[in-house]
Amino acid sequence: MATAYLAADIVISRSGAxxxxxxxxxxxxxxxxxxxxxxxxxxxxxxxxxxxxxAEILSQSEFNSQWIISHIESLISKSAAAPVEGSALDIDAAxxxxxxMEHAMHGSE
Numbered sequence: 001m002a003t004a005y006l007a008a009d010i011v012i013s014r015s016g017a018x019x020x021x022x023x024x025x026x027x028x029x030x031x032x033x034x035x036x037x038x039x040x041x042x043x044x045x046x047x048x049x050x051x052x053x054x055a056e057i058l059s060q061s062e063f064n065s066q067w068i069i070s071h072i073e074s075l076i077s078k079s080a081a082a083p084v085e086g087s088a089l090d091i092d093a094a095x096x097x098x099x100x101m102e103h104a105m106h107g108s109e
Contacts, residue, residue: 002026010079015046015057023049027086029079030055033063054082 005011005026013019015032023030032055034042049055056078058067 010075015042015055017041017045020045020049020055023055025086027084028054029075029082031075032057033060036060052083053078 001022005022005028008028011019011023011028011030013023013030013032015030015034020030020032030046030049032042032046032049034040034046034057036059043057046055046057050057
């Protein structure tokens with residue numbers, strides 16, 4: 001999946017926690033369309049990326065082909081202007097979680 005993200009000028013996706021972490025790690029620009037159900041966690045997942053000007057949110061009810069046609073140039077411009085450096089924060093967190101899991105499974109052998 002990383003290769004697809006890195007090849008993309010814009011990622012259009014739901015804003016699940018893992019997707020937001022991948023977008024953050026790889027330094028991509030994203031248009032997130034959170035699930036319209038649930039407790040709003042997908043919108044919250046994207047807030048840090050929005051604050052860093054590396055993403056925006058659009059409601060599913062607004063997202064359609066006409067919206068894309070009308071906004072694609074703006075999305076590409078925002079993507080080109082967005083910071084390109086990724087963040088190691090999520091990679092470090094994943095590594096720590098994996099280490100904790102290994103320790104829990106194998107103990108301190």
